[in-house]
Amino acid sequence: MSAHRILGDRFAGWQKLALDSSQCPVRNLLDRIGDRWSLLILCALAAEPRRFSALARDVPDISKRMLTQTLRTLETDGLVHREVEPSIPPKVTYSLTPLGQSFAGPMLGLIDWAEANFAQVQAARLRFAEAARTYSASLSAIASPAAKPLAHAHWKL
Amino acid sequence: MSAHRILGDRFAGWQKLALDSSQCPVRNLLDRIGDRWSLLILCALAAEPRRFSALARDVPDISKRMLTQTLRTLETDGLVHREVEPSIPPKVTYSLTPLGQSFAGPMLGLIDWAEANFAQVQAARLRFAEAARTYSASLSAIASPAAKPLAHAHWKL
DNA sequence: CTGGATCCACTCTGATACTG
DNA sequence: CAGTATCAGAGTGGATCCAG
Numbered sequence: 001m002s003a004h005r006i007l008g009d010r011f012a013g014w015q016k017l018a019l020d021s022s023q024c025p026v027r028n029l030l031d032r033i034g035d036r037w038s039l040l041i042l043c044a045l046a047a048e049p050r051r052f053s054a055l056a057r058d059v060p061d062i063s064k065r066m067l068t069q070t071l072r073t074l075e076t077d078g079l080v081h082r083e084v085e086p087s088i089p090p091k092v093t094y095s096l097t098p099l100g101q102s103f104a105g106p107m108l109g110l111i112d113w114a115e116a117n118f119a120q121v122q123a124a125r126l127r128f129a130e131a132a133r134t135y136s137a138s139l140s141a142i143a144s145p146a147a148k149p150l151a152h153a154h155w156k157l
Numbered sequence: 158m159s160a161h162r163i164l165g166d167r168f169a170g171w172q173k174l175a176l177d178s179s180q181c182p183v184r185n186l187l188d189r190i191g192d193r194w195s196l197l198i199l200c201a202l203a204a205e206p207r208r209f210s211a212l213a214r215d216v217p218d219i220s221k222r223m224l225t226q227t228l229r230t231l232e233t234d235g236l237v238h239r240e241v242e243p244s245i246p247p248k249v250t251y252s253l254t255p256l257g258q259s260f261a262g263p264m265l266g267l268i269d270w271a272e273a274n275f276a277q278v279q280a281a282r283l284r285f286a287e288a289a290r291t292y293s294a295s296l297s298a299i300a301s302p303a304a305k306p307l308a309h310a311h312w313k314l
Numbered sequence: 315c316t317g318g319a320t321c322c323a324c325t326c327t328g329a330t331a332c333t334g
Numbered sequence: 335c336a337g338t339a340t341c342a343g344a345g346t347g348g349a350t351c352c353a354g
Contacts, residue, residue, distance in 0.1 A: 002261070003258075003262040003264075004203040004258040006265060007200055007203040007204075007261045007265050009204070010268065011203065011204050025268075025271040025275035026197075026271050027193075029267070029270075029275075030191070030193070033187075033191075034190070034191035034192070035191065043164055043165070046161040046164040046165040047166070076281065076282055076285045078277060078278055078280070079281075099277055101159070101161040102270070102274065103270060103274075104159070104163075105160040105266065106267045106269070107164060107267075108163060108167075110263045110267060111164070111183055112263070113186075113262070113263040114182040117256060118182035120256055121234045121236075123235070124233065124235025124236075124256070125233055125235075128232070128233045128235075
């Protein structure tokens with residue numbers, strides 16, 4: 001039985017719960033990793049535990065604000081451990097918890113798919129853009145001669 | 158070799174590309190599935206091809222606006238196929254493309270993890286909330302007697 | 315060094331009304 | 335039925351300045 005059939009069967013069971021976002025595991029998960037930075041930080045920490053400033057360097061273009069915020073959320077959810085060494089200046093080291101490491105498997109699956117199929121996605125986008133261009137060109141080509149023939153035009157596209 | 162180590166090794170290779178969001182497969186993928194509805198719609202379509210109004214019924218609380226927009230994006234990326242039957246009233250059926258079906262595997266991995274570990278995440282949140290409550294209580298307890306002792310207090314937490 | 319606080323711009327989303 | 339158009343509100347992320 002293929003994966004997409006299993007997935008479909010699974011879906012039916014959610015419909016009652018999905019109404020309540022806080023009770024749906026999938027919605028909850030997406031609220032966390034669906035942002036711009038969580039996955040990237042998780043990947044960085046999977047490589048090795050890092051200090052705050054090391055993360056700021058290695059995760060491109062993230063601001064301190066978002067780094068702090070994202071780390072705090074991941075810590076709250078038990079995916080990341082925060083270790084404070086009370087020296088001056090302070091050293092704070094972040095690492096993956098066992099729970100965080102267990103997430104690496106599914107995450108890797110997702111990443112593999114993304115890398116393997118990115119070219120196809122890009123190709124699909126190009127096809128779509130080309131189709132839209134051709135369509136609008138055909139529209140403007142017949143715009144002057146007649147006005148009414150355009151009715152329902154997009155139904156037939 | 159464990160998944161989180163492999164993931165870490167992978168991360169190093171991105172750092173040059175991750176600067177350019179449009180060239181990073183992972184960033185691109187997140188831009189799509191990171192929203193509220195894409196994954197839910199993909200799951201619904203994995204069960205079986207559906208018409209627009211059927212999707213609107215089965216995906217809880219989605220507005221027509223977001224349904225249209227999300228489907229269009231998924232179609233642009235080549236994950237969803239849009240079939241128009243030019244009758245009156247029109248019938249539009251959406252289904253997964255082969256590319257969309259191939260995504261079901263990684264997606265299922267993610268969902269399995271979410272369902273298996275949701276309880277742990279919730280527990281972690283409770284622990285965190287409790288810790289915060291205890292901490293702020295201890296703060297207010299010593300707030301009156303002395304003002305200075307609070308310095309660096311959160312370092313020691 | 316590791317953040318917290320504030321202000322601002324932008325995006326995402328939903329509600330409503332209209333069209334072919 | 336299957337959308338599109340427009341508006342308004344909430345949420346998100348960034349820049350900057352400040353503090354322990």
